[in-house]
Each structure stands twice: as C-alpha cells, then as structure tokens.
Amino acid sequence: MSAKLYTYEEIAQHNSREDLWMVIDGKVYDITSFQDEHPGGEEVLLDEGAKDGTSAFEDVGHSDDARDLLKKYYVGDVDPTSKPIKVERPVEAIPEVPKGNPLRILIPLVLFGAYVYYSYFL
Ligand code: HEM
Secondary structure, three states, rough: OOOOOEEEHHHOOOEEEEEEEEEEOEEEEEEHHHHOOOOOHHHHHHHHOOEEEEHHHHHOOHHHHHHHHHHHHEEEEOOOOOEEEEEEEEOOHHEEEEEOOHHHHHHHHHHHHHHHHHHHHH
16 A cells, blocks of 8 residues: 655644644654653654654654654655745744843842942932
8 A cells, every 4th residue: 555645735734732743754744642752842843843854853863762653653655746845833832032021120220229329328
C-alpha cells in the first residue's frame, strides 16, 4: 500500500496545540498527542511544527528510542512534488513580552529622592 502524500501547504494547516504535524526526513507525523510527553518540552514542537523539523530534530541528537517513537505518530509522506513554504509560528505560541509597570521603579525613586532631600536639606 502506498503512503498517503501531503503537500507542505496541507502540513502547514496543522500548526496549533490542538492539531500539530511535523515533517522529519520526508515523513509526516501527527504529534498532537505527543506534545505533553516530549521530554524536550512542547514549545520546541510548536516552533518546529507544521513544517520540516528534520534539522532541529537531528541537532538535538535524539536517541534511537526517540526515533522509534516517531513510528507511532506517522501519518504519511511529503508529496515529493511539493516545495517547503514559509510557515509562521502559530500566534498562541509567541511568548508574552513581560510588561513591567514603570511605576514599580518610579515610586521607590521618588520616595528615595524625598528621603535624601529631607535628610540633607531640611
Ligand atoms: C516528533 C518529533 C520528536 C520526538 C518523537 C522527540 C522525542 C524526544 C525524546 C524521546 C527525548 C528524550 C531523549 C532522547 O530519547 O533522545 C527528547 C528530548 C529532547 N528533544 Fe525531542 N523529540 C521530537 C522533536 C524535537 C524537536 C523538533 C526538537 C527541537 C529542538 C526537540 C528537542 C528536544 C530536546 C532539547 C530534548 C532534550 C531534553 C532534555 O534532556 O532536557 N525534540 N525528544
């Protein structure tokens, strides 16, 4: 039986925590349910998901066990006529920029200034 083929456009649709695919070595994996189990965390999977994550996967030097695990999530092959497309990271995965309230610094500074003023000039 020949494997089901998916284009990069189709793969790119599966780009969220609720539905995440990844390409490794020309094979397509549905790793939605694996996100919670990944010893390397779910963030990297979302980062590399919906596209070809082969180099990220290889760079880490995953064990044979990790490679074995892939079989469980295999859904098909990449359509060899399809070309990789640019995939944006899903919006939900972009970490929040920590926003500090500027008053956190300003208020102690004003109090300190007042303290110095009263101690030395009055
Ligand atoms: C579906 C694909 C993947 C599977 C099945 C998988 C599986 C695993 C497994 C079983 C481990 C434990 C160590 C080992 O056996 O090698 C691991 C660790 C790790 N994985 Fe993945 N992985 C996948 C994709 C990725 C990707 C794309 C990245 C991106 C950088 C990544 C980053 C890591 C890191 C950093 C660790 C080390 C965690 C630690 O030891 O603290 N993995 N992965």
